[in-house]
Amino acid sequence: MNNNSFDTLIKLHKVEKRLLEINHSRGDLPGKIDVIKNKINDLNNQSQLHNDRLTEIDKRKTLLTHTIQDIESKVSSLNDQMYKVKSNREYEALLSEIDHLNNENLNTIKELEEFDDEVKKIESSLNENNESLELLNNDLSNKDNQLKETNSEFEKEEIELVNEKNSFIENLSEVAESLIHTYNSKKEEYDGLAFSAISRGCCENCYSQLPPQLIIDAKNKEQLVNCPSCNILLYFQEDDSL
Ligand SMILES: [Zn+2]
16 A cells, blocks of 8 residues: 555545535434425325225215115105005005115114214314324425525535545545455444544544554554554544644
8 A cells, every 4th residue: 555545545534524524414304304204195195095985985975865865755655655555454565665664764874874973083183184284394394494504505515525535436446445445344334434533642533542653654654554442444644743
């Protein structure tokens, strides 16, 4: 490894560190926005199911209303026939048919009434959903605006950093593959940062005092140096003193 590739690696590290800082400044807004969007989605799906059920009930109610009208008209015509009966047997038969139809009518009316209860419940649930949706949508638009503000604050810097990062990565392609591999696996191990600066003779990541020889090695930039305590990669800041 030469000094040049080490410097490129450190530059890449610094760019990535700044990008992480920017990302942290967004806080948990993106996560919160996702949670709100999921809730809105769930409520909309629930409302859709409610509305489907209301349509279904409406169709059934129309059918039942027609059935009731049919039964009533049959009963009315049977009642008319009652005046014309000539035998007890005929009378009994008509009476029993009317009874049967009246029972059927009662059942149909009961079914209709049961739907009324269900419709009331669905409508109140739909109202609750709408109220929740209104609150959630307000919350979502507030958080969206906050995120947009944060994004616009850092937008330019972030684009520049990403460009820089890409150009460093291009430069890095000349460096031994194992170096990039070590850098990337360290990044995963240490929440996105492979390196820690040496500050006042200490590792900035774990604050442990470093042996003088290790600091000299880090200054020489001829090999990657790990912190003996926390194992993060170390680099020496030129403007820092021992
Ligand atoms: Zn350390």
